[in-house]
Amino acid sequence: MQKYDVTxxxxxxxxxxxxxxxxxxxxxxxxYGDHEQIKGVALQFERYKISxxxxxxxxxxxxxxxALNRMNDEIQSAKVTGSIxxxxxxxxxxxxxxxxxxxxxxxxxxxxxxxxxxxxDNIAFAxxxxxxxxxxxxDEIVEKTLRQAGxxxxxxxSLSKSALALxxxxxxxxxxxxxxxxxxxxxxxxxxxSALDPISTSVVEDTLTQxxxxxxxxxxxxxxxxxxxxxxxxxxFYDGYALEYGATNQIFTQPKLKAxxxxxxxxxx
Amino acid sequence: MNxxxxxxxxxxxxxxxxxxxxxxxxxxxxxxxxxxxxxxxWHFLTSPARAFEAGGxxxxxxxxxxxxxxxxxxxxxxxxxxxxxYLSEYAKxxxxxxxxQTAIEILSSLPxxxxxxxxxxxxxxxxxxxxxxxxxALALTFFNLPLLxxxxxxxxxxxxxxQREAGLALGxxxxxxxxxxxxxxxxPGITTGMILGAGRVFGEAAALIYTAGQSAPALDFSNWNPxxxxxxxxxxxxxxxxxxxxxxxxxxxxxxxxAAVSAGxxxxxxxxxxxxxxxARWFGKWLFKKMTGGD
Numbered sequence: 001m002q003k004y005d006v007t008x009x010x011x012x013x014x015x016x017x018x019x020x021x022x023x024x025x026x027x028x029x030x031x032y033g034d035h036e037q038i039k040g041v042a043l044q045f046e047r048y049k050i051s052x053x054x055x056x057x058x059x060x061x062x063x064x065x066x067a068l069n070r071m072n073d074e075i076q077s078a079k080v081t082g083s084i085x086x087x088x089x090x091x092x093x094x095x096x097x098x099x100x101x102x103x104x105x106x107x108x109x110x111x112x113x114x115x116x117x118x119x120x121d122n123i124a125f126a127x128x129x130x131x132x133x134x135x136x137x138x139d140e141i142v143e144k145t146l147r148q149a150g151x152x153x154x155x156x157x158s159l160s161k162s163a164l165a166l167x168x169x170x171x172x173x174x175x176x177x178x179x180x181x182x183x184x185x186x187x188x189x190x191x192x193x194s195a196l197d198p199i200s201t202s203v204v205e206d207t208l209t210q211x212x213x214x215x216x217x218x219x220x221x222x223x224x225x226x227x228x229x230x231x232x233x234x235x236x237f238y239d240g241y242a243l244e245y246g247a248t249n250q251i252f253t254q255p256k257l258k259a260x261x262x263x264x265x266x267x268x269x
Numbered sequence: 270m271n272x273x274x275x276x277x278x279x280x281x282x283x284x285x286x287x288x289x290x291x292x293x294x295x296x297x298x299x300x301x302x303x304x305x306x307x308x309x310x311w312h313f314l315t316s317p318a319r320a321f322e323a324g325g326x327x328x329x330x331x332x333x334x335x336x337x338x339x340x341x342x343x344x345x346x347x348x349x350x351x352x353x354x355y356l357s358e359y360a361k362x363x364x365x366x367x368x369x370q371t372a373i374e375i376l377s378s379l380p381x382x383x384x385x386x387x388x389x390x391x392x393x394x395x396x397x398x399x400x401x402x403x404x405x406a407l408a409l410t411f412f413n414l415p416l417l418x419x420x421x422x423x424x425x426x427x428x429x430x431x432q433r434e435a436g437l438a439l440g441x442x443x444x445x446x447x448x449x450x451x452x453x454x455x456x457p458g459i460t461t462g463m464i465l466g467a468g469r470v471f472g473e474a475a476a477l478i479y480t481a482g483q484s485a486p487a488l489d490f491s492n493w494n495p496x497x498x499x500x501x502x503x504x505x506x507x508x509x510x511x512x513x514x515x516x517x518x519x520x521x522x523x524x525x526x527x528a529a530v531s532a533g534x535x536x537x538x539x540x541x542x543x544x545x546x547x548x549a550r551w552f553g554k555w556l557f558k559k560m561t562g563g564d
Contacts, residue, residue, distance in 0.1 A: 069438065071434065071437065076362065099440045099441065099442050100440065102438055102440040103439075106438060107438040109431060109434060109435070111431055113429070113431035113432060113434065113435040115432065115435065115436075115454075126436075126439035126440065126441060129441055129445055175435070178435075178439065179438070179439070182439060182440060
């Protein structure tokens with residue numbers, strides 16, 4: 001692999017925002033034991049846009065994403081420093097109620113992970129736990145989110161069937177619907193289409209493009225075409241740093257850094 | 270010798286080995302059933318044992334076995350669930366956890382007669398419970414707990430980690446995720462393990478000889494007040510179980526039909542354990558379907 005001088009070019013600060021910012025991180029570091037996986041990342045994510053995070057394997061893009069709603073808390077050896085500003089709240093502060101916060105910052109994972117419950121209960125389950133018990137309300141949210149995720153037509157007659165009987169692409173859209181049911185502000189998606197076939201991928205991508213009307217999406221992907229197709233902004237991660245960040249078509253047509261250019265033109269990955 | 274031939278030979282050898290095991294087991298089972306079933310009748314299943322004359326039954330022993338089983342499972346199920354959930358979901362992966370896990374493993378290979386003597390010293394002598402159902406149930410708990418705990422732990426661990434992430438990412442607490450997502454998904458495995466454990470407890474003799482005792486005093490099936498001395502539910506009465514009864518009459522039985530009683534009791538024991546095992550499978554499958562919403 002080529003060597004790039006990453007410490008000089010890494011993004012450490014940003015200028016004053018011109019648009020409404022949904023989430024921003026300052027000097028975010030993630031350590032797994034003694035290993036520093038994310039080495040100080042400063043990024044801003046604009047509201048109602050899709051921001052893509054691209055970069056080679058091991059560049060820390062998934063680790064960074066998982067830090068944003070504190071999923072790294074579940075890993076015993078993980079430690080996160082720096083701040084993650086959501087509204088006026090530092091998500092990374094120990095006083096934050098992570099469970100409440102995760103209702104606002106939802107997440108969809110790489111592999112579809114529906115619960116071994118019915119399609120209906122996959123969505124209604126978390127709602128019930130958060131106190132929504134009325135059948136009519138639940139019905140309404142289930143239908144609305146399944147429509148948003150582009151799954152309603154396919155499953156409306158089999159809501160009581162096991163979610164595990166769905167295809168991979170359908171399961172992933174169910175997971176998106178499930179996350180939307182909590183009405184999050186921000187949806188984090190960790191390579192949401194990487195385990196899917198091309199047709200399912202394109203359906204999921206359409207779904208995401210539809211969703212940005214109401215949600216702020218941050219998508220990690222190793223698929224550059226996908227980033228180019230769906231995102232408004234793209235961040236290029238390399239070796240634990242965010243090297244370049246900008247409007248997607250600028251990143252893909254006129255990258256400022258050689259590393260970005262090399263990665264985008266497929267010289268390494 | 271080419272690969273195909275090797276494979277054939279290996280297959281034949283494996284078939285022979287498994288065939289032999291099945292043959293031995295089937296022969297044993299058939300022998301016990303053939304020798305015992307002719308002596309089993311409604312009278313045999315319901316009437317009390319007789320010490321000196323022919324025509325006694327195993328009614329009280331059968332009831333004792335079942336009652337003891339229920340008590341032992343009532344005590345050990347919640348404890349093993351709690352311990353298994355803790356070990357699988359909460360315990361940090363460090364030397365202390367490994368130590369506990371190793372201790373449980375060692376405990377599970379403890380000979381049941383040792384468990385019995387331990388129970389005798391602690392519950393019968395020290396706590397002055399005497400030879401009683403309670404002492405027996407506690408000894409059986411010690412006997413069964415390690416295996417049940419391991420079973421719960423393993424069943425939970427086999428649920429994919431992505432399910433935990435799914436729960437947490439939806440803003441559920443860890444406790445909610447464990448109790449509402451992980452445990453239901455592991456329930457078929459847990460249930461199967463519990464029922465199999467129940468079968469083991471039902472057939473256990475050595476752990477009970479010095480704890481639940483070797484006598485089966487007459488029971489008054491018309492009085493179910495647990496504090497009444499002859500009540501079937503009294504936990505402080507001595508209670509010889511079916512397995513202990515078989516062991517006892519074979520070593521010192523003096524009734525004229527001792528062989529027939531022993532054979533009949535063995536057949537009943539085997540059948541009950543078989544029922545446990547088969548129902549474990551059936552119930553596990555049924556539960557899985559029910560929990561996962563499949564039809």
